[in-house]
Structure formats: C-alpha cells, structure tokens
C-alpha cells in the first residue's frame with residue numbers, strides 16, 4: 393500500500409495557554425491555582441455566568457416564537473447596531489452621520505480575522521504592526537489572512553514595568569505608509585499598561601501624518617475601569633478625529649460568553665456611499681469562510697444592550713468583576729511587600745484590566761508550577777481573576793520564593 397500522505401505532517405507547536413489549562417486539569421495536587429487563561433473567576437474560583445445573562449437565557453428558552461433559522465450572513469442587525477453604539481457611544485457623529493457599518497463575528501478573534509481578510513484581500517494591505525508583546529494570536533490571524541509583512545512596535549519597558557512610549561513612537565514613525573497598526577483599545581494584553589490620553593493624542597497625530605491604518609482590538613471594554621465609556625476613550629477619540637478605522641469587539645470577557653463566540657467588527661468610513669459595496673465584499677468573505685454566524689450570543693447581548701433595565705443590571709455585573717480584580721491587585725501587592733519580596737510591586741496595582749505582567753521570567757514561571765502548582769504563562773503574565781481570597785497567600789508565597797531563589801535568566 394502507498395504510504396500515507398498524512399505521515400508527512402509535522403507536529404506543530406502547542407498553543408501555550410490551552411496546554412497549560414490541560415496541565416492544570418491533569419494536576420492532582422490538592423492546592424493548585426490556574427492564573428494563566430484569561431477568564432473571570434469568582435472569589436470561590438468558579439466561572440461566573442452573569443445573573444443578567446442567566447435571566448435572558450431563561451426568557452429565550454421559554455420564548456416559543458424563537459427558532460433556529462439562519463441569521464443573515466453579516467449577522468443580527470439589532471446586535472451589530474447596539475454593539476457599535478456601545479463602542480463609539482450612541483450619539484457619536486460617525487454613527488449619526490451614517491458612517492459606521494458592522495459585521496457580527498465569531499467573537500473578537502473572528503472579528504480580527506474578517507478585518508484582516510478584508511484589509512488584505514480587498515484593500516491589498518500587506519503590512520501589519522502589533523505591539524511587543526501582544527496577545528498570542530494577533531500574528532497568526534494576520535499571517536493566515538495573507539499579510540506578508542508582520543512587524544512589531546515596541547510597547548513594554550521591562551525596566552520601568554510601564555509603556556515604552558518613545559520606542560513605540562519611533563517604531564510607528566518608521567512604519568511604511570499604509571501599514572495596519574493593531575492597537576489594544578484598553579487593558580492591554582498581556583501588560584495591563586495603556587497609553588494615557590495625551591499619549592493617545594500623539595499616537596493619533598502620527599497615524600495621521602504617516603497615513604497608517606488604525607485597528608482597535610477591544611476585548612475588555614468595561615473590564616479595565618468598570619466603566620464602558622472610559623474604556624472606549626481611545627477608540628472614540630480616533631473616530632472623532634475623522635480616521636477611517638476598524639474596531640473589533642469581543643463579548644467573551646465582559647459578558648462571560650467565552651464559548652458562544654460573539655463579537656463584532658465595526659468599520660468607520662469617511663463617505664457613507666462606501667458602505668454598500670464594502671458590505672457586499674464582506675458578505676463574500678464571510679460566505680466563503682463560515683457562511684453565517686451563530687445566534688445565541690447575539691440574542692443575549694442584543695437584548696441586554698437594547699433594554700435599559702437589563703443594561704443597568706449588566707453594568708453592575710461589570711463593576712462586580714472589575715472591582716474584584718482591583719481588590720486582588722491590592723491584596724497581592726500588599727502581601728508581596730509584606731513578605732519583603734525583592735523588587736518593586738507597585739506595577740501590580742498600576743496595571744489595568746484582567747492581567748498583570750509580573751516581570752517573572754520563564755524559569756520563575758516554571759518554578760511556580762513545579763513547586764507550588766501555580767500555573768502562569770511563561771512570559772510572566774498572570775490572570776488577576778484567578779486569584780481569590782482563598783489562594784492569594786499561596787500565590788504570594790510562591791512568587792516570593794521564585795523571586796528570592798530562582799535566577800531570572
């Protein structure tokens with residue numbers, strides 16, 4: 393018999409965060425902590441179905457008028473319109489002037505992929521810049537979509553554990569015209585460090601001057617500050633300046649709808665007349681990729697965003713989540729400072745959103761896992777939501793031991 397074609401397939405590298413999740417599930421230690429994956433946990437360490445989501449799901453389940461017909465290719469309009477309003481603000485001029493269009497997407501990842509497909513295949517962009525470091529999927533999404541030049545702009549300054557603003561500006565200054573620049577709208581993953589409003593203004597000047605294309609990845613609106621408007625400041629500012637731009641929205645974190653794959657790609661254009669032909673091209677891209685999106689998440693989110701009472705309930709849920717994260721940041725910093733852990737730990741409370749970029753090395757991360765069964769990413773990122781009042785002392789002791797006894801290199 394002829395040899396198998398499949399025998400030619402080489403083993404690919406594991407996706408770190410999913411591999412760590414599996415290792416955590418397989419770990420039999422009594423005291424184990426998973427602070428790798430970016431998912432919210434309650435103070436009991438459990439996933440949280442938001443009460444407002446449960447309520448809407450119960451209504452949906454008993455609503456006999458609903459069915460499982462296909463959604464339109466570009467998604468449910470009640471959802472996409474509400475999502476764009478959430479990102480830009482309902483009275484934003486781009487919306488009132490009819491210069492915004494949206495595509496329901498397979499969560500944030502799917503929105504980025506449709507954006508990248510459109511930018512590459514329809515608009516013929518081939519160069520994209522992402523921050524160093526960034527979320528582990530940006531590069532893969534853009535290279536799979538056909539971008540041939542994938543470059544990084546400096547972002548993290550290890551010495552100050554803050555933003556390397558000068559490095560960022562220098563790299564964007566040197567970017568060729570028509571490069572797509574991926575920005576994190578807020579709560580930068582993995583660093584938890586965002587530019588200030590003044591810095592965003594300077595970045596916008598540069599984007600304009602160098603004719604770059606801004607794409608905002610918004611995966612944490614509401615998570616960063618507990619306030620939807622604050623967290624959308626940069627996106628709204630760019631839109632007000634009159635840029636043509638894209639924004640991708642994930643409802644995984646702020647609605648806790650991780651596996652429902654609900655997201656939105658929002659596009660702001662200068663001339664509303666562009667929208668109809670653009671939508672026809674987007675329709676072809678989606679049709680040839682997954683045909684049309686799933687409905688459940690769109691139903692849940694659109695009901696909440698379009699109903700003032702449910703919207704208020706949801707905002708309370710967001711405040712609960714962001715508030716718990718802020719408490720855990722304070723608690724972890726306090727403990728490390730009390731233990732006298734070498735180094736400064738103020739960055740833990742200064743950083744924003746779900747993650748803290750601790751500054752721990754890959755060796756120290758491995759030590760945390762091997763000795764304390766505390767699972768973190770090898771780049772030192774920890775998910776603050778995985779820390780609870782029940783495990784915070786254990787995590788602090790583990791970090792202290794790692795910093796005192798494992799060399800960084």
Ligand SMILES: Cc1ncc(COP(=O)(O)O)c(C=O)c1O
Nearest residue numbers: 430499500501527581611642644
């Ligand atoms: C920066 C960033 N963008 C996008 C996403 C997309 O997530 P999802 O596809 O689950 O919405 C994430 C998730 O971790 C993220 O951190």
